[in-house]
Amino acid sequence: MAARMRRFLTTAVLFVAVAGTAAWFLTRPEPWPASHWEGLGEPDVANGALVFSAGGCVSCHARPGAVEGEAQLVLSGGLALKSDFGTFHVPNISPDETAGIGGWTLAEFGNAITRGVGPHNEHLYPSFPYTSYARLTAKDVNDLFGYLKTLPKSPDVAPSHELPFPFNIRLALGGWKLLFYSDAPRVTVDTSNPKLARGQYLVEGPGHCGECHTPRNALGGFEPGQWLAGAPNPEGKGRIPNITPGSKSIGSWSEGDIVTYLETGFTPDFDSAGGSMVEVQKNMAKLPASDREAIAAYLKAVPAVQ
Incomplete structure (x- = not known):
């Protein structure tokens, strides 16, 4: 009986050690070389x-x-x-x-x-x-x-x-x-078009627009198939809007409307940016016009979410 218990404990310890090593290997920090x-x-x-x-x-x-x-x-x-x-x-x-x-x-x-x-x-x-x-x-x-x-x-x-x-x-x-965590594209657009490729880079990368405009699950990860579809406002009241072509409001904007909004803060119906978007718009206004045009082209090309 004692020998059997020792074998069981030894096996259990080995299993825990192997499982722990595998878990560490899969979840260890991975800096660039x-x-x-x-x-x-x-x-x-x-x-x-x-x-x-x-x-x-x-x-x-x-x-x-x-x-x-x-x-x-x-x-x-x-x-x-x-x-x-x-x-x-x-x-x-x-x-x-x-x-x-x-x-x-x-x-x-x-x-x-x-x-x-x-x-x-x-x-x-x-x-x-x-x-x-x-x-x-x-x-x-x-x-x-x-x-x-x-x-x-x-x-x-x-x-x-x-x-x-x-x-x-x-x-x-x-x-x-x-x-x-992934550095893969969030959605598929025609990256053979330089403007769309640049827009995707700006929106999905440094602009990190999805961080506020995409809903998250209980663990804080993005909901699949809901890229830029709008989400609860992390500051509390209201919602961050859907900015895909399927949006009931922004979806009807032209590329020119989006460019003007990013440059001036004014919407096509003469409203203005509010909340945290005020600071975002000020940052976008500092970019070259070609970058704002690329962002607009990308936003009109992403999959529409109702």
Whole structure:
């Protein structure tokens, strides 16, 4: 009997060890190989500024209360993002060497922004939209990093996230990524058309439009087949609208209407952008006209969702 029990316990321990090793292997952080960030040369800071605008970095990382001008370029973080999983506090991404990312390498920055892997090889929470930024090219990441280094330093340290168990266990994020992280296109459009290809890159990548405009399941992943179909407002009241061609309101807009809205904030019926879209529109207005046209073309080409 004792020998049989020992064999059972030994088998159980081996099973747990093998299962644990397999789980770790499947859910471990996966940064890019070092070669991905090599040979990029000096960053194009002017392009980095455009990536910065397209990515809406100011909207979350500017010091709370900074509403315009140079004040918004002090990226001290601190904004509290409330969610069903707890409260996330946006970090300092100024070039301060201690409080911000001034001591980071390009690889550390790039892996954080596109792979959700922090400088200590830890999983990052997807409140930071790396599931969209995953589509950024290495060149755009290099240019963005170069631009961020030109901005003012801030010594402010953002509070730690306030997350209940089990959401405070970062290891579990590896399982979440296994389910929901991908750098594949969200939908199929004719990427042989340069305008559509550019629009897809901007909307699905740096613009991270789906983060607000796509509904999510109970685990926080996007609902399949509902790309840009509208979702509950993460700030509380109302809904973020459906922006596919199947929308009852925006679906009737022409490409020109969308371009004008992104440039000026005015809708075809002379209404204006409101809520968090105000900041998004201001960022879009800083892009070249060709980029706003590409975004409009893509939005008219995505599958219509009623």
